[in-house]
Structure formats: C-alpha cells, structure tokens
Amino acid sequence: MSRLAAFATALLVAGTASASPGQTIGFGSRGTALGGAVSADVRDSSAVFYNPSGLCLGEGTELSLGYSALTHDLTLGDTPTELDSVVSLEGGIVARGAIAELPFAFGLAFDLPNGHLSKVESFREGEPHWALYESSPEIVDIGAMIALKPTKFLAIGGGLGFLAATKGGFHVQLRHEVQADLGSVRYPVLGLTLMPHDRVTFALSFRDEVVLEQRITGTLAGMVDATITKIPVHYQFESIALIGFLPREFRLGTSVRAIERLTLNLDLVWQDWSGYPSPVASSAATLEANVPAGLMIDLPENSPRTIPVPPGFEDRIVPRLGIESTFPATPKMSLAFRAGYAFEESPAARHQLSSALIDADRHVVSFGTGFVWTRPAPWLPHTLRFDSHALFARLIERSMQVEVAGQSRRISASGTVWSVGATVGIGFQ
Numbered sequence: 001m002s003r004l005a006a007f008a009t010a011l012l013v014a015g016t017a018s019a020s021p022g023q024t025i026g027f028g029s030r031g032t033a034l035g036g037a038v039s040a041d042v043r044d045s046s047a048v049f050y051n052p053s054g055l056c057l058g059e060g061t062e063l064s065l066g067y068s069a070l071t072h073d074l075t076l077g078d079t080p081t082e083l084d085s086v087v088s089l090e091g092g093i094v095a096r097g098a099i100a101e102l103p104f105a106f107g108l109a110f111d112l113p114n115g116h117l118s119k120v121e122s123f124r125e126g127e128p129h130w131a132l133y134e135s136s137p138e139i140v141d142i143g144a145m146i147a148l149k150p151t152k153f154l155a156i157g158g159g160l161g162f163l164a165a166t167k168g169g170f171h172v173q174l175r176h177e178v179q180a181d182l183g184s185v186r187y188p189v190l191g192l193t194l195m196p197h198d199r200v201t202f203a204l205s206f207r208d209e210v211v212l213e214q215r216i217t218g219t220l221a222g223m224v225d226a227t228i229t230k231i232p233v234h235y236q237f238e239s240i241a242l243i244g245f246l247p248r249e250f251r252l253g254t255s256v257r258a259i260e261r262l263t264l265n266l267d268l269v270w271q272d273w274s275g276y277p278s279p280v281a282s283s284a285a286t287l288e289a290n291v292p293a294g295l296m297i298d299l300p301e302n303s304p305r306t307i308p309v310p311p312g313f314e315d316r317i318v319p320r321l322g323i324e325s326t327f328p329a330t331p332k333m334s335l336a337f338r339a340g341y342a343f344e345e346s347p348a349a350r351h352q353l354s355s356a357l358i359d360a361d362r363h364v365v366s367f368g369t370g371f372v373w374t375r376p377a378p379w380l381p382h383t384l385r386f387d388s389h390a391l392f393a394r395l396i397e398r399s400m401q402v403e404v405a406g407q408s409r410r411i412s413a414s415g416t417v418w419s420v421g422a423t424v425g426i427g428f429q
Helices: 002-011 021-025 029-033 052-057
Strands: 061-076 079-081 086-099 102-113 141-151 154-173 175-197 200-207 210-225 230-246 248-259 262-272 282-289 316-330 333-344 351-353 362-374 383-404 407-428
Touching (some): 029 061, 029 333, 029 362, 029 407, 175 210
Parallel strands (some): 154 210
Antiparallel strands (some): 061 086, 061 407, 102 141, 200 248, 210 230, 262 316, 316 333, 333 362, 383 407
C-alpha cells in the first residue's frame, strides 16, 4: 500500500509547458527572419497565427513545409540549466477562391514539436523553473482560419486555434489501470488588414487567452496489515495543474514600402500576462478506512485542496521591427534578404512568494534569405519558394528575490537562445 501511495503522490507534482516553438520564436522562416513583424505583410499559411485576414491577399493555392531547431544556453548564477533542444515541423495550406466575386481564402497550419502531440515534464514547487522555456514546450499547435476581402481596401479573417491536451485517470486494486484521452483546447483568432495606399498597409489582430490544464483523478484500494487484522482502505485524489498558457494578445502592425523593393515593418504586441495562473498543482486527497474500535493505528490525514499563490506576472508590450529587400536575380527568380529585431521585457515578477518562476528581458535579432522561382518548368508547380532564418536571443542578466517555505533567496538568471530553420513552399494557379 505504501508503494501505491507513493506512486499517487508522485502524480500530484505539477508539470507545465509553454506554447510550441512557433509561439516562442515565430512561425515560418520568413516571419521569424523579420522579427515577427509581419501582421501587415503576411500572405502565406503563417497568417493563420499572425493575422488571418492576410490569407486572402495572395493568389492561387499554396502548400508549405518547414523545419526549425531551437536550443537554449541558460544559467542560474554560474550554474548552467540543462534544457532539451526542440526540433519543430511546421506546415500549412492556403486555398483561395471567390464567393459572390469577393476574394475568399481558407488556411490551415500546424506546428509539431519533436514529433509529439503532447508532452509535459514535471517540476516541484519552489525549485527554480524557467517559466517561458522549460519543460520542453512540446504541444502541437493547429490553426484553421478563413478570410474575405469585401472591398479593395479591407480584408477580414478569423477562426480557431487548437492546442493538444491530455486527460485521464487510473484505478488500482491489486493491479493498476491507467486511461488517458487526447483532446484539445480552442482559442479564437481574429484579424483585419487595411490598405489605404499601394505602399502602406495597416493590420490589427487578436488572439484570446489559452489556459491548458491537466486533470488527474484516481483511486487506490488495498489492505493495511495491522498484524492482528487487516483493514480495508480506500484512497482518492485529484490534481489539477496548468500545463500550457498563451496570454491574450492584441497586435497592431504596419508595413511601408519605402522604395520599390524595400519594405519596412513594425508590430506592437500587447500581451495580457497578468492573467497567468500559477503552474503549481492544486490537489486534494482523502483516505477512508474502517478501523475496528479500540485498535490504535495512525493513518495519514486527509489533504484539503490547496490553492496556489498567483505568480504576479505583469502585462507587456513587445515592439517588433522587420526589413526586407527584394530584387530580381533572373527573369523568373527573385531574391530576398531580411532582418528583424524585437525587445521582449520579462513578464515575471522580480519578487515572488511560493514560486520561483525564472525569466529575464531579452533582445532578439534575426536574419534570413529567400527566393521565389516562377514557372521553373512546365511539369512543376507555378512557383517554388524557399526561405531560411537564423535567430539569436540574448537574455539580460536579471536578479530575482524568491521566498518559498519561509526561506528567502536571490536568484540571478541569464543566457542565450538560438534557432535556425527553413521553409519550402509551392504554389498552384
């Protein structure tokens, strides 16, 4: 019985994960190379995550498939933090047509990290935990959107995003049985694009908050050997833990074609991190036993539901800049060079009670290249597209005061994040 109780107790330790790498560094190599500043200048399947109204601004049908690798080099004080690298497979399709002569588009995109639909690693309350990076954010992210262009100057779009989730439980009586189901949590994404001039575009997009929880319930049935008799016991528990969170987000963007082949992009992104709940599990456990009268035996007390202390994260505004230069290499091929920058102020509180959620401000610099090859051969698709990116993020050293279980300590955090990747796309008339 003691081994079974230990097994159940281990399951009460919370796990947490942030979003997929697409939500951490960007989706698609072009958007990542431009520092994520693409809400007013996006046409491919990445519009599903940046601004769905952009889906109807292109032509034909497009298929894309991408690859990115993300690696961390983070330290607490002078101690390196070992975090797994994440390899992500990205892809999407955009189908375009017309409804009552109005341009219409449907877009579907996905981000599958490390080949997992859903993976969560655990951590203990009070131990330092990189809130935005740790637990190898490996949750599949899928978006399905539609877009319509009612006038020459306006495009609107929206749809639903999906994050994978798991739910399950078990019953133990002489032998154990575990059941789990794969489900999803949905969140709306909306966007609009204004085109008052052929050289200037404005965009506004919205993504709602996503709270992904893991609920584990179970029972343990067995016998306690009290030497002179055996006592039947029944143990029940429930644990609810946050395993994924995306803040509510508003994105305001503009794209300006300064000269014929040079485009400047700017996005301002407001994120509602103050709604971030504690990732520490809320749990409860009860033990029922029929102890004969007069028999002195000590049994564990029932555990009432615990209420985690909110981590006190703060809202933030993230500026994102991007620049893209294109020029023709041949009559059928054009080349592009891109660069981007973003400053992401940490939402984590510098003084925390009952948690040690670590983060730091970061500067993000990105670069990339690409080409579009039109009508490469009669037997090939109408266009072939290739984009690549490299990203470097530097976390500015930050000191945080943490108070857990009556003990206070100061933690210093810093580090770097790297990402490289490429996206291949084909277009059909």
